[in-house]
Amino acid sequence: MNIFVLMKRTFDTEEKIVIENGQIQEEGAEFIINPYDEYAIEEAIQVRDQHGGKVTVISLGSEEAEKQLRTALAMGADEAVLINVEDDVEELDHAGAAYILAEYLKDKNPDLILAGNVAIDGGSGQTGPRVADLLGINYVTTITKLEIDGTNVKIVRDVEGDSEIIETSLPLLVTAQQGLNEPRYPSLPGIMKAKKKPLEELELDDLDIDEDDVEPKIETVEVFLPPAKSAGRILQGDLKVQVKELVNLLHTEAKVI
Amino acid sequence: MSKKVLVLGEVRDGALRNVSFEAIAAAKQISDGGEVVAALFGDQVADLAKELIAYGADRALVVEHPHLKFYTSDGYSQALLALIEQEKPEGIVIGHTALGKDLSPKVASRLQAALISDVTEIEGSGDDAVFVRPIYSGKAFEKVKFKEGLVFITVRPNNIAPLEKDAGRTGDVQSVSVDIKNLRTIVKEVVRNASTGVDLSEAKVIVSGGRGVKSAEGFKPLKELADLLGGAVGASRGACDAGYCDYAMQIGQTGKVVTPDLYIACGISGAIQHLAGMSNSKVIVAINKDPEANIFKVADYGIVGDLFEVVPLLIEEIKALKVNA
Numbered sequence: 001m002n003i004f005v006l007m008k009r010t011f012d013t014e015e016k017i018v019i020e021n022g023q024i025q026e027e028g029a030e031f032i033i034n035p036y037d038e039y040a041i042e043e044a045i046q047v048r049d050q051h052g053g054k055v056t057v058i059s060l061g062s063e064e065a066e067k068q069l070r071t072a073l074a075m076g077a078d079e080a081v082l083i084n085v086e087d088d089v090e091e092l093d094h095a096g097a098a099y100i101l102a103e104y105l106k107d108k109n110p111d112l113i114l115a116g117n118v119a120i121d122g123g124s125g126q127t128g129p130r131v132a133d134l135l136g137i138n139y140v141t142t143i144t145k146l147e148i149d150g151t152n153v154k155i156v157r158d159v160e161g162d163s164e165i166i167e168t169s170l171p172l173l174v175t176a177q178q179g180l181n182e183p184r185y186p187s188l189p190g191i192m193k194a195k196k197k198p199l200e201e202l203e204l205d206d207l208d209i210d211e212d213d214v215e216p217k218i219e220t221v222e223v224f225l226p227p228a229k230s231a232g233r234i235l236q237g238d239l240k241v242q243v244k245e246l247v248n249l250l251h252t253e254a255k256v257i
Numbered sequence: 258m259s260k261k262v263l264v265l266g267e268v269r270d271g272a273l274r275n276v277s278f279e280a281i282a283a284a285k286q287i288s289d290g291g292e293v294v295a296a297l298f299g300d301q302v303a304d305l306a307k308e309l310i311a312y313g314a315d316r317a318l319v320v321e322h323p324h325l326k327f328y329t330s331d332g333y334s335q336a337l338l339a340l341i342e343q344e345k346p347e348g349i350v351i352g353h354t355a356l357g358k359d360l361s362p363k364v365a366s367r368l369q370a371a372l373i374s375d376v377t378e379i380e381g382s383g384d385d386a387v388f389v390r391p392i393y394s395g396k397a398f399e400k401v402k403f404k405e406g407l408v409f410i411t412v413r414p415n416n417i418a419p420l421e422k423d424a425g426r427t428g429d430v431q432s433v434s435v436d437i438k439n440l441r442t443i444v445k446e447v448v449r450n451a452s453t454g455v456d457l458s459e460a461k462v463i464v465s466g467g468r469g470v471k472s473a474e475g476f477k478p479l480k481e482l483a484d485l486l487g488g489a490v491g492a493s494r495g496a497c498d499a500g501y502c503d504y505a506m507q508i509g510q511t512g513k514v515v516t517p518d519l520y521i522a523c524g525i526s527g528a529i530q531h532l533a534g535m536s537n538s539k540v541i542v543a544i545n546k547d548p549e550a551n552i553f554k555v556a557d558y559g560i561v562g563d564l565f566e567v568v569p570l571l572i573e574e575i576k577a578l579k580v581n582a
Contacts, residue, residue: 013510013530017396024397035511093371094362120510121393124374129330129362138441139330141359159355160456161505164327165446178511179504217371221387222400226537232557234548242560243570246542247578249558254540256462256519257486257575 001053001148002108005044006101006115006127007037007072009065013120019223033068036116039176042183043146044114045076051148053111054078058104060097062086066199073194074186080199088204088211096214098130103207105135110171117142117175125175132173140166142177258384259291260408262348265337266297266309267356273305275459276352276412278312278419283376283412284350285313285420289383294318294344298336300326303432310428313420317430318344324437327444328356332437334363339435341368346407353411354458361411370407377416377516394510394533414459415516450505455489457508462488462519465508465535468495469524469545469564476502478568479523485575491515491535493525509534523564527552544568 011017012030019025033041044055056079057072059065069080083100085092092100105113113132118125125141132139144163145156148170157164158177186194204211233249235242250257262284266277277295284293295314297306299321306317320336337360341349349364351357353375365372378389380400387402388410457463464483466476476490483490491513492506508515510533520538525531527543527550535541536555543556544567553559560567 011393013533014528016529017393019397095366095369095371098366123390123392123394123514124372125358126362126365126372126374129359130366133363133366139363140442142355158505159447160458161450161503163448163450164444165448167443167445168441177504178507217404217406218373218401219404220399220401223392223397224400225397226395229536229541229555231554232541232559234553234559234561239560239562239566240570242562243567243574246558246560247571247574250519250540250542251578254519254557256540257578 001048001051001111003044003048003053003055004105004108004110004113005037005040005055005057005072005077006113006131007041007057007059007068008034008116008119009059009061009068010034010119010121017225019225022223024223031064031068033071034116034119036118036120036176036178038183039178039180040114040116041072041075041077042181043176044112046181047112047146047148056081058083058101060085060100069199070194071186073197073199074190075184076190079197082199082201083207084201084203089214091216092214093216093218094124094126094130096216098127098134099214100204100207100209101127101131102134103209104202105131112148112170113173115173115175117177128173128175137171137173138168139173139175140168141175143174144177144179146174146180259289260287260347260383261292261294261344262288262350263340263344263346264293264295264309264314265351266295266305267352267354268297268299268302268305273308274352274354274414275419276354276414277309279414279417280350280352280412281309281313282420283379283410283417284348286379286382287348287350287386287408291347294346296320296337296340298325298333303430306430310430311422311424311426314428316428319430319432320435321432322435322437324440327447328359329440329442329444330359330363331440331442333360334367335437336435337364338367340433343433348408349410351411353413357411361409365409368407368409370409371403372409372411373401373403374411376410376412379417391514391537394514395537396533413516415461450503455487457489457491457506457513457515460489460515460517462486462521463491463508463515463517463538464488464521464523465491465493465525466496466501466523467493467525468499470496470501473501475565478565478572482521482568482572485572486519488517488519493531494528495526522552522556523568525552526550527555
């Protein structure tokens with residue numbers, strides 16, 4: 001089975017966001033594999049181990065993403081591809097990113113493509129479905145269970161806490177929701193092996209893509225932090241008195257109950 | 258310049274979701290005096306269309322088809338694309354719900370359009386509209402605008418105020434027949450999760466538990482408090498990882514991002530990744546034994562104490578308030 005994973009390098013979830021000169025500061029920040037993409041990588045490895053085939057992890061971004069791709073290889077992916085757009089484009093919108101990924105994938109005959117259901121930085125969740133649409137294949141988002149039998153696929157999908165039981169078929173793109181699996185940590189032998197696994201680096205030229213093809217149709221005009229919450233009131237006194245005061249405050253001051 | 262804007266309403270359990278009315282308000286602002294056309298898909302949903310008009314839509318289009326009983330990206334995109342072909346709107350607004358998140362990128366891709374998703378606020382109107390949306394799960398925000406072409410957005414539930422309902426408003430409700438075929442996805446069954454009665458993303462009140470809840474059993478008083486307030490129960494990653502509750506309840510940067518009117522954090526320390534998911538709630542109450550817990554830094558009101566003592570007292574006190582009211 002020909003399996004691909006779309007992976008994004010993101011800020012660690014424990015990082016605070018600092019803005020300087022209108023830009024989010026990346027210096028000194030820890031970067032990780034987008035947590036939802038980690039589920040996708042884990043699932044891809046499990047599907048391969050069960051059905052055979054090859055797992056290729058693709059990341060679109062800058063050279064720095066090589067570190068996260070090596071981690072994916074150490075987890076057990078077979079090959080990695082870095083589409084480095086650093087020198088070619090300043091900004092990409094979701095349509096542009098999806099176009100580049102689909103151009104790479106279009107002649108690779110993927111059976112299964114996995115991605116996270118959302119990246120925790122941009123948070124739009126558009127790229128997966130857009131890639132599937134450009135490739136003309138079906139997609140199912142926010143999955144928590146995947147069973148493949150030949151080309152038949154049974155999926156459990158999380159819909160705001162409810163579960164949809166779905167039947168569909170390959171080729172297919174799915175996006176991972178939390179609960180799909182428990183991603184493994186790379187083992188030491190895995191890390192050693194990963195160093196020798198193929199990691200291909202491509203630029204837009206290699207995919208015959210022109211910068212104009214991926215010209216964004218939207219533009220970010222400002223990035224800002226939410227107003228800092230000033231610490232509120234810690235109530236004092238006997239617990240019963242505190243609770244009474246709290247209910248009173250919620251009712252009369254905050255007017256939320 | 259005024260625009261014609263199409264809104265897709267959403268039905269859940271036989272009723273329109275609030276986010277549909279919020280989407281109409283957003284569409285009004287984008288339309289800048291232009292027409293707002295509401296669309297509704299499903300199996301026997303025509304009666305609900307009038308309510309979309311009462312909330313500000315100028316007219317409504319209804320597509321009823323057995324294939325639209327359950328949401329599938331193929332079925333719904335065929336229906337929506339047919340209406341877009343018919344109406345040629347200059348703007349589209351959909352709720353940023355499970356349905357909207359799944360459907361909107363596909364439709365945007367079909368239309369070769371950009372999409373600004375998860376909008377929490379709109380500044381300006383018409384061509385000058387700028388859209389505010391959270392990034393890094395609410396640790397920061399960005400303002401984004403369209404450079405050209407279709408204005409296509411999804412709006413986060415609970416953020417844009419709906420217009421006042423006016424039952425006297427009239428408008429045309431048109432039934433449109435669309436040929437819906439070749440569904441590649443079959444929904445066999447929808448299993449309702451009993452633990453989350455009210456959807457977290459739309460809940461006005463959330464009572465949330467962390468490691469301090471100590472067990473699955475420990476969530477019971479939280480559920481009772483949530484039920485009393487008509488709210489939902491959430492959890493921190495710590496509580497989910499410890500197996501006290503389902504991941505569907507997790508609030509945070511991994512998990513759901515919520516903005517209820519009232520968020521009551523019980524036994525939650527307040528890791529950055531959790532704060533990202535809830536710190537934009539309107540009013541935050543923290544209950545924690547540890548006076549140094551991070552959660553107190555974002556709380557409007559804090560009680561230092563054992564949640565198993567505080568929550569039952571809180572339930573009692575709110576019941577008393579309801580009796581007196």
